Amino acid sequence: MGRWKPGAGDRLREAALSLYLERGFEQTMVADIAERAGVTARTFFRYFTDKREVLFDDYSDLEEKALAALDGVPAGTSALDAVAAVLDTVARMVGGDRELARKRQTVVMANADLRERELIKLTSLSAALADRLRQGGIGDIDASLAAETSIAVFRVAFSRWVTATDDQDLQDIIRETLDRLRTLSAGR
Amino acid sequence: MGRWKPGAGDRLREAALSLYLERGFEQTMVADIAERAGVTARTFFRYFTDKREVLFDDYSDLEEKALAALDGVPAGTSALDAVAAVLDTVARMVGGDRELARKRQTVVMANADLRERELIKLTSLSAALADRLRQGGIGDIDASLAAETSIAVFRVAFSRWVTATDDQDLQDIIRETLDRLRTLSAGR
Numbered sequence: 001m002g003r004w005k006p007g008a009g010d011r012l013r014e015a016a017l018s019l020y021l022e023r024g025f026e027q028t029m030v031a032d033i034a035e036r037a038g039v040t041a042r043t044f045f046r047y048f049t050d051k052r053e054v055l056f057d058d059y060s061d062l063e064e065k066a067l068a069a070l071d072g073v074p075a076g077t078s079a080l081d082a083v084a085a086v087l088d089t090v091a092r093m094v095g096g097d098r099e100l101a102r103k104r105q106t107v108v109m110a111n112a113d114l115r116e117r118e119l120i121k122l123t124s125l126s127a128a129l130a131d132r133l134r135q136g137g138i139g140d141i142d143a144s145l146a147a148e149t150s151i152a153v154f155r156v157a158f159s160r161w162v163t164a165t166d167d168q169d170l171q172d173i174i175r176e177t178l179d180r181l182r183t184l185s186a187g188r
Numbered sequence: 189m190g191r192w193k194p195g196a197g198d199r200l201r202e203a204a205l206s207l208y209l210e211r212g213f214e215q216t217m218v219a220d221i222a223e224r225a226g227v228t229a230r231t232f233f234r235y236f237t238d239k240r241e242v243l244f245d246d247y248s249d250l251e252e253k254a255l256a257a258l259d260g261v262p263a264g265t266s267a268l269d270a271v272a273a274v275l276d277t278v279a280r281m282v283g284g285d286r287e288l289a290r291k292r293q294t295v296v297m298a299n300a301d302l303r304e305r306e307l308i309k310l311t312s313l314s315a316a317l318a319d320r321l322r323q324g325g326i327g328d329i330d331a332s333l334a335a336e337t338s339i340a341v342f343r344v345a346f347s348r349w350v351t352a353t354d355d356q357d358l359q360d361i362i363r364e365t366l367d368r369l370r371t372l373s374a375g376r
Contacts, residue, residue, distance in 0.1 A: 036335065078372065078375045079372055080372045080373060080375065114309070115308070116304045116308060119304070119307040119311060120303070120304060120307065122299045123295060123307060130268065141344065141348065141365065141368055142372060144330065144343075144344045144347070145340065145341070145344050145365065145368060145369055145372060146372060147342055148340035148341075148343060149337065149340050149369065151340070151370075152336035152337050152339070152340050153333070153336075155332075156329065156332045156333050156336055159332070160329065177329065177333065180329055180330065180333060181333055181337065181373060181376070182338075182373045183363065184266065184267055184268045184330060184334060184367060184373075185268060185372075185373035186343060186370070186373065186374055
């Protein structure tokens with residue numbers, strides 16, 4: 001994307017989030033976002049296919065890095081430990097800016113279509129993780145279970161993180177939540 | 189619903205599923221479903237708000253019985269054991285007719301809107317379970333985790349059940365899957 005103004009993607013993302021919060025997602029037009037970011041609508045469409053994609057375009061990068069984290073796990077690692085490595089990677093990617101994450105979460109939760117889209121993205125990520133675990137020799141059921149569980153842990157931890165009043169970071173919360181799951185599962 | 193022909197709801201459900209499989213969900217009209225079930229379109233709308241609802245109207249009954257199962261669990265039961273009781277109840281409700289479940293699953297998986305709707309229904313069920321667990325004195329995180337985990341176990345087990353070639357019943361598969369999760373979680 002060398003010939004475009006550097007940083008336009010980030011500026012568009014910030015402008016979009018602010019406008020979605022101020023006016024609501026439905027009421028914000030691409031032209032408004034472009035104007036606030038100081039670019040043309042045409043530039044907007046070089047970065048995003050539509051105004052919804054501004055909120056979800058990170059997912060392909062996230063999936064790529066999550067799968068790479070799985071590939072980096074030593075052979076013989078248990079399915080849940082493999083998933084713990086993935087969650088660490090995801091935490092590093094997502095956990096950098098809580099204020100931004102909070103804004104995004106507020107926007108997504110306020111709109112049924114966006115909530116649906118988020119669920120679909122997470123489900124698709126879970127399916128990709130399960131496939132890769134199977135390719136790595138993990139049994140069918142364990143692969144699906146570990147992948148689904150990782151999404152469950154992520155959802156619970158992420159929601160704790162964005163609503164927390166203290167400064168605990170996402171990675172710590174994810175680890176705690178996974179440990180909590182181990183404790184819960186152990187207690188018969 | 190005493191003044192309507194008994195069994196019309198079930199006949200409409202069967203007719204709808206068959207037509208969705210034969211023609212596709214999009215291509216099936218309410219009038220077609222009513223005709224095959226031997227009733228009028230007006231009767232259809234006494235049972236279902238639209239043709240999508242035919243596939244999902246069980247969820248409110250499912251949620252009600254799932255919450256009742258939680259209420260029936262003795263005080264002091266761990267969150268995961270409480271959820272195991274819920275899953276047993278759900279298995280009894282859903283696991284009666286695998287052929288019907290298979291047909292429904294085929295229809296839902298073939299259509300993006302229906303898959304989304306299913307995800308939303310499951311997420312809403314998870315939220316309701318978590319709330320009820322909290323009301324029963326389970327801590328916030330444990331309640332969310334146990335509820336999300338139960339949905340994860342259900343999804344994995346249900347998918348095993350509808351695709352299985354043997355006759356194992358859903359309740360057994362759900363129990364096995366939950367045990368598998370305990371084993372996975374224990375292995376560090």
